[in-house]
Amino acid sequence: MYTKAWSGGYVHTCTGVQSTEAWSSCSQTVQHIWNICTEHRKQDQEPGTSRMKLSLFTLASLAFCLFVDASLPTEGFGVAELSTDFGMRVFREIIKSSRDGNVVFSPSGVSSVLAMIQMGASGKTRQQIQDAMKYSITERRVSKALRWLRKEITGSWNLDVVNTADALFVQRDMELSTGFMKTFFRAFHQLAKQVDFTNEAQARDIINDWVKIHTEGMITDFLAPDTVNKLTRLVLVNAIYFKGMWKLPFPEKATRERLFHKSDGSTISVPMMAQSAKFNYSEFLTPDGEYYDVIELPYHGEAISMLIAAPYEKTVPLTALTDILDVKLIAHWKNTMKKVTRLLVLPKFSLESECDLKTPLINLGMPDMFDGTVADFTNLSGAESLHVSKALQKVKIEVNESGTKASAATAAVFFGRLAPLEVVMDRPFLFVVRHNPTGAVLFMGQVMEP
Numbered sequence: 001m002y003t004k005a006w007s008g009g010y011v012h013t014c015t016g017v018q019s020t021e022a023w024s025s026c027s028q029t030v031q032h033i034w035n036i037c038t039e040h041r042k043q044d045q046e047p048g049t050s051r052m053k054l055s056l057f058t059l060a061s062l063a064f065c066l067f068v069d070a071s072l073p074t075e076g077f078g079v080a081e082l083s084t085d086f087g088m089r090v091f092r093e094i095i096k097s098s099r100d101g102n103v104v105f106s107p108s109g110v111s112s113v114l115a116m117i118q119m120g121a122s123g124k125t126r127q128q129i130q131d132a133m134k135y136s137i138t139e140r141r142v143s144k145a146l147r148w149l150r151k152e153i154t155g156s157w158n159l160d161v162v163n164t165a166d167a168l169f170v171q172r173d174m175e176l177s178t179g180f181m182k183t184f185f186r187a188f189h190q191l192a193k194q195v196d197f198t199n200e201a202q203a204r205d206i207i208n209d210w211v212k213i214h215t216e217g218m219i220t221d222f223l224a225p226d227t228v229n230k231l232t233r234l235v236l237v238n239a240i241y242f243k244g245m246w247k248l249p250f251p252e253k254a255t256r257e258r259l260f261h262k263s264d265g266s267t268i269s270v271p272m273m274a275q276s277a278k279f280n281y282s283e284f285l286t287p288d289g290e291y292y293d294v295i296e297l298p299y300h301g302e303a304i305s306m307l308i309a310a311p312y313e314k315t316v317p318l319t320a321l322t323d324i325l326d327v328k329l330i331a332h333w334k335n336t337m338k339k340v341t342r343l344l345v346l347p348k349f350s351l352e353s354e355c356d357l358k359t360p361l362i363n364l365g366m367p368d369m370f371d372g373t374v375a376d377f378t379n380l381s382g383a384e385s386l387h388v389s390k391a392l393q394k395v396k397i398e399v400n401e402s403g404t405k406a407s408a409a410t411a412a413v414f415f416g417r418l419a420p421l422e423v424v425m426d427r428p429f430l431f432v433v434r435h436n437p438t439g440a441v442l443f444m445g446q447v448m449e450p
Contacts, residue, residue, distance in 0.1 A: 079135060079145040080438040083111040085327045086133045091444060093360030095322045100263050104351040104395045104445035106408035108153075112166055112238040114361075115146065117369065117388065119187065120180055120380030125368040132364045143187045153435050153442070159301025160244035162435075162442065165214045168192045169207055170234040175383040197232040204228055207235055214239035215407035218396050233386060238408075242433065242442055244299035245403035250275045250346075252401050260347060261314060261427040262449055270450045272426070273401050274345045280337040281423070290320050294333045295344060295423055299403060303437055306404065307333060308346070310429040318428045318446055330432060331439065345424040347450035350398045357391035397443060406433065406443050 087107020094103060115137045118129040130136050137143065154162050168184065170176060172194040185191060193210075195203045204223045211222040218241065228235065250273035258272040280296035291312045298305040307330065309321055358370055368374050375387035397406035433443040 077438060079142055080149050080440045081327050082134050083108070083115075083146075083149070084439060084441045086114070087111045087441065088326055088444070089132075089364060090357065090360050092322060092325065093363050094355050094357075095319070095446065097359070098446075099317075099319060100448055102351045102353060102446065102448050103355070104353050104397045104406075104443060105355060106240055106393065106395050106443050107441045108164070109238045109240050109395075109408045110357065110393055112164070113236055113391070113393075115187070116166065116168065116184070116236045116238075119183055120377050120386075121369065122378045123376040124374070125376040126379070128366045128368055132361075132366050137187065138183060143183075146187060147189075149438055149440060152438050153440055157301075158303040158435075160242070160299045160304050162240070162242050162304070163214065163216075164238070164240040166190055167210055167237045167239075168234060169195050169203070169210075169237065171195070171197050171232070174233055174381065176381050177379060180380050197228055198230050200229055201225075203232070207237060211237060211239050215241045215396075216243070218405065218407035219394055222392075222394050227390060227392070232389075233384060234380075240408045240442065242304075242404065242406045244301070244304055244433075246401075247298045247300045247302060248275065248277050249403070250401040255348070255401060258345070258347075258426060260450060263317065263428050268449065271348045272345050273348060274343065276341065276343045278339050279342050279344060280334075281340050281342055282333065282337040284333070284336075286320050286324060288320065290316050292316075292321060293423060294337065295342065296334075296337060297344075297346075304433065304435050304442070306399075307432040307434060308425065308429055309333075309432075310425065310427065314427060318430060318448070321430050322446060325430070327439065327441075330434065330441070334434075334436070341421060343422045345422070345426065346399075347425060347447070348400050349447055349450040350396075351445060351447065352394070352396040353445075354392060354394045357393060358388075361391060395443065395445075397445065404433065408443065 084107050087105075087110050090110050091103075091105050091107060094105060111133070114129060114133060118126060118133065118137045121129055135142055137146075150164060154164060166188045167190060170192045176192060181192065193206075195206050197203045204225065204227065207228075208220065208222050212220050219239075222237075223235075254274040255271050256274075257269045259267045260270045260272075261267050280298075282294055284292055284294060286292065292309055293312065294307060294309045296305050296307050311318070311320055362370065368376070369388045370391075372385070372387040375385075377386040380386060393408060395406070395408040397404065428446065428448045430446050431444065432441055434441050
């Protein structure tokens, strides 16, 4: 059965352990309760111990609830790692064609859109997407884990502002599978939004307005005039907005013009911020034997931070890092860094980039969804033959003395080592904006010219 709209569905919420620390302590709590129960087993048979038995029962029940609820965050962490790993593999493919240009990208955003595409795919098309993403969106546990992940990232307890939204814009007379709409609602808590693509300008304005609203006005013209036309049947969109204030803002009076060394050997004068403070910092070695620095700048909520990395030597290209970057490497950075005092000099920067994802996704093993002769999206609609014509992501990020603003719709060099406590980011660098409790990477990029 097919339908043009679906109004049913349900919202399932689940509360669980809010952090890895809480999860690890859960087993300790259960063991502690067991020890108490063993110690007082004989007392339970004696008169006057009813209060003790009641308190033990209540505490044991609480521990059981925590243990059961914790199973979802455990799966959530796994999905977060797979989702982020997929997004970072897409980033590495994008970098291959943008070695010397600024790039800002949202792994979280591209994973969300591909999850929607996977949901509507069938047969070999779907298998290719599942193999690339390494998980199936239709598994009930995965849908729950994705909802949990989104809740963790956007929760008010993070203090920094993170908003994310997904939308399906569909031609108003197109028949969608009822099963697809139910699954889509369960995963994303959204219904299809009907538009008329035969009125190209109006349809584009509707989608662009939605993106503008959900990125707080940072992205105003997501779709170019030639992006949609009368043959367009649906558009899948993810929007993410982030605004974070540094835990330790850079003093504006310390910002001054300094030389930034570009990859081609030339220099430009750019405003650079500076502050001396205690940062998480460490030095690492690439598989090719090149040394590089990593320093962490926490935002005021501390759940989210920006990691900045760059090679020691100016002769070493940034690709020495971008080519090896993955989820496990970032986790290694986080687990290895120590808090030390450093004078950090970092350029102010504002980047905006639009990425065509078609070639990167094909290179990752997903060619069929772009081929109109073999694409299989019968899970989405059995009434029409569909394929993906375009896959785009537009991201904008601003970093200044007070913090970072970034949005998406889908950093440093240690120069010269003039002093052992000085880290000067005056050459191309890599940055990663990470939600630390889950490990999800919201934004990442390379700054070749601030």
